[in-house]
Amino acid sequence: MGAAIIITILVIALIFTASKWIKWKVATLTMVYYIEKKQYKQPLDEEIKECTGFVVQNMIKDFSRKH
Numbered sequence: 001m002g003a004a005i006i007i008t009i010l011v012i013a014l015i016f017t018a019s020k021w022i023k024w025k026v027a028t029l030t031m032v033y034y035i036e037k038k039q040y041k042q043p044l045d046e047e048i049k050e051c052t053g054f055v056v057q058n059m060i061k062d063f064s065r066k067h
Contacts, residue, residue, distance in 0.1 A: 043051070
């Protein structure tokens with residue numbers, strides 16, 4: 001009986017994770033479509049690195065404030 005409970009919990013966790021991933025994927029592709037539709041220029045590699053650094057730093061700050 002214990003194995004069935006663990007499997008049930010894992011299946012629920014998998015469904016939850018998959019739904020979050022699908023939501024993230026749709027949001028990301030929506031932004032890409034919007035950028036292309038508005039014919040904005042694509043960012044340079046340097047701009048991507050700068051923005052990635054900014055986002056990661058802020059995510060770390062947000063995470064450290066919550067704990």
